[in-house]
Amino acid sequence: MIVKRWGRGVVGGVVAAGVLAGVLTGCEAPPAPRSAPGPTAPTAQQSSCPEGGVRLLEGSGDAAMGLRVEGFQLVNCGTGAYVLEGFPEVRLLDKQRRPVEVSVGHGSAPITSQVPAVDAPAERVELRPGEAASMTLVWRNRVTDATAPAVEGWALEVTPKPGAPRLLLPLTRPVDLGNTGQLGIGPWRKSTS
Numbered sequence: 001m002i003v004k005r006w007g008r009g010v011v012g013g014v015v016a017a018g019v020l021a022g023v024l025t026g027c028e029a030p031p032a033p034r035s036a037p038g039p040t041a042p043t044a045q046q047s048s049c050p051e052g053g054v055r056l057l058e059g060s061g062d063a064a065m066g067l068r069v070e071g072f073q074l075v076n077c078g079t080g081a082y083v084l085e086g087f088p089e090v091r092l093l094d095k096q097r098r099p100v101e102v103s104v105g106h107g108s109a110p111i112t113s114q115v116p117a118v119d120a121p122a123e124r125v126e127l128r129p130g131e132a133a134s135m136t137l138v139w140r141n142r143v144t145d146a147t148a149p150a151v152e153g154w155a156l157e158v159t160p161k162p163g164a165p166r167l168l169l170p171l172t173r174p175v176d177l178g179n180t181g182q183l184g185i186g187p188w189r190k191s192t193s
Contacts, residue, residue, distance in 0.1 A: 049077035050077075053080070055167075056074055057074075058070075059072055066141045068175070072135055077130075087135075090156060091104075092155070101181060102183050103182050104185060105184055111184045115136070127190070131191070135185065139180070139183045144178070150176070150179055151178070153177070155171060
C-alpha cells in the first residue's frame with residue numbers, strides 16, 4: 001500500500017464536536033416483550049475489550065454527488081484514561097483483507113473544499129473509561145479512467161496513536177474510491193453526548 005500524507009501537521013486548538021442523534025417524539029412505544037427463561041450471555045462486542053483498551057465503531061455516512069463523508073468512533077472500554085493527539089494511522093483493506101492502494105492525507109484537500117470535521121485543527125483528547133472520540137474520513141467515488149478497476153475498501157485498520165495496537169473494523173458500507181485513490185482523514189475529536 002502506498003501511503004502519502006498531505007495537509008498540515010499536528011496543531012493545537014479547541015474544536016467543538018457534536019454527535020448527531022435522532023430523537024423520536026410523539027410516539028408511544030409498545031411494552032417490552034417478556035424475557036426468555038434462563039440466563040442470556042452478553043455478545044462478544046459487549047463483553048470484551050480489545051487489546052489496548054479501546055473499541056472502534058462505524059458511524060453513519062453521508063454521500064452526495066460522489067462525495068463521501070464517514071465518521072468513526074473510538075470508545076475507551078478500558079479501566080484507565082486513554083490519550084489521543086493528532087491523527088490516527090489508517091489503512092483500507094479489500095474483501096480478502098489485502099491492503100488497498102490509496103493516498104491518505106490529513107484534511108480534505110485535494111478531494112474537496114473544506115469539510116469542518118476533517119479540516120479541524122488537531123488537539124489533545126483524553127478519554128476516561130466509557131468516553132469516546134471521533135474521526136472522519138472523506139473521499140470521492142469517481143471513475144476517471146474506464147480501463148482502471150474501481151477500488152473498494154471493505155475493512156478499516158486503525159492505529160489510534162503511535163505504539164497502540166491496530167484495530168480492525170469490517171465495514172457495513174464500502175469506502176468506494178472509484179479510481180481516485182485519495183482518502184482524507186480528520187484528527188481525533190472528543191465526542192459529546
